Amino acid sequence: MTWVKDFLERLDSTTSLDGVQNLVVELRNRLGVEHAIYHIVGGTGREYGALTYDPDWVQHYIDSQYFRIDPVVNAAFHSHRPIDWKTLNWRQPAARRLIREAVDEGVGKQGYTVPIRGVDGQFALFSVTSYDSESAWDRFGAEHLHHLVLCGHYIHQRAAEIMAPDPAHRAADLSARERDVLTLLSLGHSRGEAAQRLRISEHTFRAYLDTARLKLNAANTVQAVASAVTRGLILP
Amino acid sequence: MIRYLYANQLSQYPRLAETMFRDRASQFIDRLKWDLQTSAEGWELDEYDRMNPLYVILEGADGAHAASMRCLPSIGRTMVNDHFRHLNHGIAIRAPFIWECTRFCIAPGACSAAVNRAGALMLAGQELGLRFKLTRALGVYDASMIRIYHNIGWVPEFIGAEGEGHDRICLGLWAFSPELRDRVAEKAGLDPAIAAGWFDAAFPERQSVAVA
Numbered sequence: 001m002t003w004v005k006d007f008l009e010r011l012d013s014t015t016s017l018d019g020v021q022n023l024v025v026e027l028r029n030r031l032g033v034e035h036a037i038y039h040i041v042g043g044t045g046r047e048y049g050a051l052t053y054d055p056d057w058v059q060h061y062i063d064s065q066y067f068r069i070d071p072v073v074n075a076a077f078h079s080h081r082p083i084d085w086k087t088l089n090w091r092q093p094a095a096r097r098l099i100r101e102a103v104d105e106g107v108g109k110q111g112y113t114v115p116i117r118g119v120d121g122q123f124a125l126f127s128v129t130s131y132d133s134e135s136a137w138d139r140f141g142a143e144h145l146h147h148l149v150l151c152g153h154y155i156h157q158r159a160a161e162i163m164a165p166d167p168a169h170r171a172a173d174l175s176a177r178e179r180d181v182l183t184l185l186s187l188g189h190s191r192g193e194a195a196q197r198l199r200i201s202e203h204t205f206r207a208y209l210d211t212a213r214l215k216l217n218a219a220n221t222v223q224a225v226a227s228a229v230t231r232g233l234i235l236p
Numbered sequence: 237m238i239r240y241l242y243a244n245q246l247s248q249y250p251r252l253a254e255t256m257f258r259d260r261a262s263q264f265i266d267r268l269k270w271d272l273q274t275s276a277e278g279w280e281l282d283e284y285d286r287m288n289p290l291y292v293i294l295e296g297a298d299g300a301h302a303a304s305m306r307c308l309p310s311i312g313r314t315m316v317n318d319h320f321r322h323l324n325h326g327i328a329i330r331a332p333f334i335w336e337c338t339r340f341c342i343a344p345g346a347c348s349a350a351v352n353r354a355g356a357l358m359l360a361g362q363e364l365g366l367r368f369k370l371t372r373a374l375g376v377y378d379a380s381m382i383r384i385y386h387n388i389g390w391v392p393e394f395i396g397a398e399g400e401g402h403d404r405i406c407l408g409l410w411a412f413s414p415e416l417r418d419r420v421a422e423k424a425g426l427d428p429a430i431a432a433g434w435f436d437a438a439f440p441e442r443q444s445v446a447v448a
Contacts, residue, residue, distance in 0.1 A: 077288075078242055078244045078288055079242070080288075080290060080308070080309050080312075080335075081368060081439075084441075087440065087441065116311070117287075117309070117311070117312035117313075118311075118312065119311075119312060119313050119317075119330075121313075145369075146369050149332050149333070150332055153311055153332045175318050175319055175321065176318075176319075177319065201399070203398070204322075204398055204399070207322040207323075207398060208322055210322065210325075210326060211321055211322040211325075211326030212326075214325075214326040214327075215326065
């Protein structure tokens with residue numbers, strides 16, 4: 001699928017959130033779906049969405065607090081796989097009202113939603129909707145579900161990079177062991193002593209030190225310790 | 237039979253969940269001497285069990301755990317990237333179609349049965365990968381498992397290792413393919429189609445019509 005590759009390359013060279021929004025619109029057109037929606041869910045402090053919904057519908061959804069009862073949101077919290085809306089239980093009165101309004105207000109009557117979880121605990125959803133018949137929607141899924149996973153994941157990644165552009169300010173995600181290694185070195189222990197305290201071999205100790213150095217982009221151990229202390233990753 | 241269960245579904249199968257977490261404690265803590273925590277009930281549970289992983293569980297005729305593994309997408313937080321990244325030169329492995337599989341556990345019992353159980357579980361793993369359109373599974377394994385993987389017919393691609401002898405821990409990737417699935421099934425003496433039924437039971441195509 002060359003268009004997917006093309007889409008991902010253009011996404012990668014996009015430097016603004018407006019650019020991401022434009023690409024989501026293009027993606028909707030390319031897939032021939034009613035809507036395409038990417039949005040971050042929950043109180044991570046970062047609110048962002050790139051979507052083709054009518055803003056009135058978004059406001060109505062928020063005002064009605066539909067996120068509390070939306071079977072899609074509920075299912076996405078417990079899944080790592082794309083969700084076909086028609087496999088969900090829409091029998092509760094509130095859910096019935098939601099889907100009825102969605103159909104009337106131009107959202108669509110079918111949908112797929114890809115749950116996305118970032119390493120920092122962020123949770124986002126990427127959805128597409130349609131007025132297709134069930135059988136047409138099944139065919140769409142068979143052809144494109146795979147692409148939706150790819151596109152959703154890379155939209156999320158790109159948006160996160162644009163919102164936190166400076167790698168120096170992004171927390172280098174040192175593992176617990178890597179932090180232990182740097183902490184003991186910062187306290188003045190030799191490698192041998194530090195390895196013994198952690199009950200690991202010196203060889204393993206060096207491996208943790210190497211990966212910590214790589215992540216911190218440090219030329220040597222002293223720099224790595226200094227950088228980790230400056231960034232607040234370990235206590236001095 | 238094989239069950240595919242997300243963590244939030246385990247409460248519907250209390251006996252299966254209890255025996256799985258106890259068997260994990262006896263395999264990883266008592267037998268392999270890994271430095272892991274247990275809960276008050278003696279269950280081996282860690283932070284990744286709280287990320288709603290998908291478990292693939294072989295259930296015995298008595299409803300108890302016979303074998304299991306734990307799966308998470310590699311684009312979220314994973315045990316491999318958090319704790320074993322140094323086995324890949326410090327570089328995290330993250331891709332939408334690679335999932336990590338950890339806590340590969342076989343219930344204590346006869347050795348011959350263990351190979352069959354491992355085979356059934358790996359067949360279920362192949363089915364999962366093929367149906368989810370994954371390319372590879374990512375995981376760590378100890379050196380003693382290599383022989384078992386050969387017997388099962390599904391050998392990982394080696395990425396890196398640390399330690400020597402019994403303490404040697406390896407990082408590897410397992411490919412998914414219909415040919416591999418059929419080979420795993422043949423070695424386990426199972427019909428390759430049996431896994432399709434397990435998968436369909438866990439992930440039904442349709443529960444109700446969206447617009448009634």
